[in-house]
Amino acid sequence: MTVDTQIGQQQDRYTVADAPPRTLRDWLLRWETILVILLVLTVVVNTIVSPYFLDVFNLADATFNFSEKAIIALAMALLILVREIDLSVAAIVALASMSIGYAAEAGYGPASLFAVGIGVGILCGVFNGAVVTFFRLPSIVVTIGTMSLFRGITQVILGDQAKTKYPQGFLDLGQSYFIKMKETGISWLFVPPVPLSFLIFLVLAVLFGIVLHKTAVGRQLFAIGSNPVAARFSGVPVDRLRFLLFVLAGLLCGLAAALLTARLGSMRSNIAIGWELDIVTMVILGGVSIAGGVGSITGVFLAVLVLGLVTFGMSLNNIPGQVVSVYIGALLIAVIGIPRIIEKFRR
Amino acid sequence: MSRLLNYREAALALVLIVGVAAIGLYQPVFLEWENLSDMLTETSVLFMMALAQMVVILTRGIDLSVAANLALSGFVAALISQYFPDVPLLLMVLAGIGCGLLLGLLNGALIAWLGIPPIVMTLGTLAVFRGMIIIIAGGDQVNASEMGVTFQNFPKEIFLGLTTPIWIAIVVSALFWVFLNMTRTGRGLYAVGGNPVAARYCGIDQRRQELLVYVIAGAVSGLCGYLWVARYGVAYSEIANGYELTVIAACVIGGVSIGGGVGSVAGTLLGALFLGIVMTALPVMQISPFWQMAISGAVILAAVVINARAERRPDKLILPEARRLKRV
Numbered sequence: 001m002t003v004d005t006q007i008g009q010q011q012d013r014y015t016v017a018d019a020p021p022r023t024l025r026d027w028l029l030r031w032e033t034i035l036v037i038l039l040v041l042t043v044v045v046n047t048i049v050s051p052y053f054l055d056v057f058n059l060a061d062a063t064f065n066f067s068e069k070a071i072i073a074l075a076m077a078l079l080i081l082v083r084e085i086d087l088s089v090a091a092i093v094a095l096a097s098m099s100i101g102y103a104a105e106a107g108y109g110p111a112s113l114f115a116v117g118i119g120v121g122i123l124c125g126v127f128n129g130a131v132v133t134f135f136r137l138p139s140i141v142v143t144i145g146t147m148s149l150f151r152g153i154t155q156v157i158l159g160d161q162a163k164t165k166y167p168q169g170f171l172d173l174g175q176s177y178f179i180k181m182k183e184t185g186i187s188w189l190f191v192p193p194v195p196l197s198f199l200i201f202l203v204l205a206v207l208f209g210i211v212l213h214k215t216a217v218g219r220q221l222f223a224i225g226s227n228p229v230a231a232r233f234s235g236v237p238v239d240r241l242r243f244l245l246f247v248l249a250g251l252l253c254g255l256a257a258a259l260l261t262a263r264l265g266s267m268r269s270n271i272a273i274g275w276e277l278d279i280v281t282m283v284i285l286g287g288v289s290i291a292g293g294v295g296s297i298t299g300v301f302l303a304v305l306v307l308g309l310v311t312f313g314m315s316l317n318n319i320p321g322q323v324v325s326v327y328i329g330a331l332l333i334a335v336i337g338i339p340r341i342i343e344k345f346r347r
Numbered sequence: 348m349s350r351l352l353n354y355r356e357a358a359l360a361l362v363l364i365v366g367v368a369a370i371g372l373y374q375p376v377f378l379e380w381e382n383l384s385d386m387l388t389e390t391s392v393l394f395m396m397a398l399a400q401m402v403v404i405l406t407r408g409i410d411l412s413v414a415a416n417l418a419l420s421g422f423v424a425a426l427i428s429q430y431f432p433d434v435p436l437l438l439m440v441l442a443g444i445g446c447g448l449l450l451g452l453l454n455g456a457l458i459a460w461l462g463i464p465p466i467v468m469t470l471g472t473l474a475v476f477r478g479m480i481i482i483i484a485g486g487d488q489v490n491a492s493e494m495g496v497t498f499q500n501f502p503k504e505i506f507l508g509l510t511t512p513i514w515i516a517i518v519v520s521a522l523f524w525v526f527l528n529m530t531r532t533g534r535g536l537y538a539v540g541g542n543p544v545a546a547r548y549c550g551i552d553q554r555r556q557e558l559l560v561y562v563i564a565g566a567v568s569g570l571c572g573y574l575w576v577a578r579y580g581v582a583y584s585e586i587a588n589g590y591e592l593t594v595i596a597a598c599v600i601g602g603v604s605i606g607g608g609v610g611s612v613a614g615t616l617l618g619a620l621f622l623g624i625v626m627t628a629l630p631v632m633q634i635s636p637f638w639q640m641a642i643s644g645a646v647i648l649a650a651v652v653i654n655a656r657a658e659r660r661p662d663k664l665i666l667p668e669a670r671r672l673k674r675v
Binding site: 047087094131135136137138140141142144145146148149150151152153155156158160161270273274277280282290291320322323324325326328329330332333336337340341344 | 409411438441446457461463464466467468470471472473474475477478479480481482486498584592595596599605606635637638639640641642643644645647648651652
């Protein structure tokens with residue numbers, strides 16, 4: 001049964017036929033449509049339940065809590081798209097954040113601190129990518145190893161210490177709104193306050209969307225995810241792209257580490273612990289197939305907003321974090337499972 | 348039996364023996380029976396959890412929810428001990444196992460019947476199981492003083508020179524060995540993992556196999572949940588947080604291939620033992636425990652690199668006869 005369907009899917013994927021014209025039903029069953037409905041539901045329910053939900057400043061503050069993860073999720077989406085995964089992202093954040101802490105103590109300014117974080121992130125990404133592509137190892141195992149290694153190095157160097165001295169200019173970048181609220185005199189027309197991390201996420205999401213969906217490199221990533229061997233035979237530099245994606249993930253982890261450190265104003269060796277699973281959840285909920293070759297940045301973007309707003313709405317109603325994670329876990333299973341159940345009954 | 352240890356496992360065993368001897372030379376106290384017994388008791392949960400995870404990985408699956416399952420099942424067992432202290436110990440343990448088994452059944456059913464990718468499914472249930480502890484208890488924890496005395500003392504009891512967790516680990520390991528080597532279903536797991544299409548043509552029901560492995564993983568997590576909670580005398584939502592990755596690491600060090608179809612009981616036990624030694628040797632060597640994670644990470648990387656080199660064979664031979672023919 002399972003084998004039959006697998007073979008069936010492969011034939012579908014590899015026979016080159018004209019795409020059938022899009023019907024309304026196809027459009028309704030698209031992943032992004034489901035996510036938009038979920039997003040609207042989340043906003044409506046939260047607005048009814050709590051009067052504080054639809055407040056511009058509250059919403060702006062809510063973005064603080066997921067923007068750093070969301071930035072990393074963009075790179076993770078590309079990795080999962082090409083059948084790889086990076087479980088070491090949270091550990092890279094820790095290592096980069098610690099380096100920023102030491103650099104700050106040495107008296108570097110905000111720009112240098114961001115550069116230090118990004119530099120360390122890139123180094124970690126290069127290490128991951130090199131081990132995966134050079135030794136041809138499954139990335140899930142390699143990054144479980146480097147997850148321990150990077151976080152372990154942080155623990156060895158830092159012990160039970162915390163890094164708390166940062167220049168004020170650096171802290172301001174993480175803690176205040178990058179774009180200030182501007183009233184225009186008309187009640188519904190205003191410039192909303194936007195934190196730096198969310199602004200960076202928005203810009204990167206657009207950038208990633210263009211690269212993935214509108215350029216040759218993006219098509220090559222889909223090709224690798226659908227069939228790495230065929231992609232290689234078609235002249236796609238599979239290993240180079242894989243390597244670069246790990247480096248990219250490291251880079252964004254470094255950037256996220258800088259933003260997170262600036263926001264918290266202190267770091268310990270357990271910073272960002274468990275983030276890898278949150279980030280993978282964002283990507284999978286965004287409709288990126290864990291088997292590779294399927295996914296869109298729009299989906300990931302919507303999933304990030306859904307998860308962020310669900311978490312924010314629940315915390316407004318004093319629901320503890322771990323209970324929120326029950327809903328998110330159930331949401332993940334439901335969103336993946338329900339289309340499959342419908343599919344089963346239709347046959 | 349002559350092939351109980353293959354070359355790679357023999358090498359790993361050798362590394363372990365040399366390592367333990369070296370630590371013993373440096374700190375003779377490490378080789379004292381009391382310390383070794385402590386170490387094995389401490390590692391017994393990892394032994395069993397790693398074996399259960401290995402069986403899942405054999406079928407090309409992965410179970411990230413085992414540690415959350417352990418925490419929830421252990422919590423259920425602790426709650427029974429708190430509110431129904433008169434229930435016999437065996438029933439409490441069985442309740443833990445049963446709870447774990449049901450949670451595993453949930454994983455297995457949705458993975459096998461709906462075809463949800465295992466990593467997605469168990470990532471979801473990981474969050475659900477842990478959160479359930481908060482929902483059931485409203486954030487409370489069960490402390491040592493609230494658990495029954497027999498409930499807590501059982502893992503500390505010594506029987507024929509070994510503590511009960513070690514005995515349980517021995518029995519469970521033996522069961523796994525018999526299951527994987529002597530039963531048709533067990534051999535079928537290797538077939539499913541090695542080549543699902545071929546296994547299907549051989550008439551092996553892949554979905555039944557998948558259901559079975561997650562149920563096994565769940566039941567073992569339940570048993571370990573009881574042992575964990577009783578041994579450390581506390582049950583709350585954070586116990587064994589992140590332990591799923593330690594368990595997978597033990598499998599990887601023991602030579603289990605994440606691609607499925609490759610792995611043995613002996614190798615996995617050695618992998619778990621390796622991590623157990625690293626964790627207990629550091630305090631004895633007076634090295635800061637902060638080194639533990641970095642060392643495990645380096646060992647995992649070294650193990651996967653070495654295993655990958657050993658695995659690079661031209662093709663896979665299933666029958667021993669074929670191997671002999673090939674040599675000629």
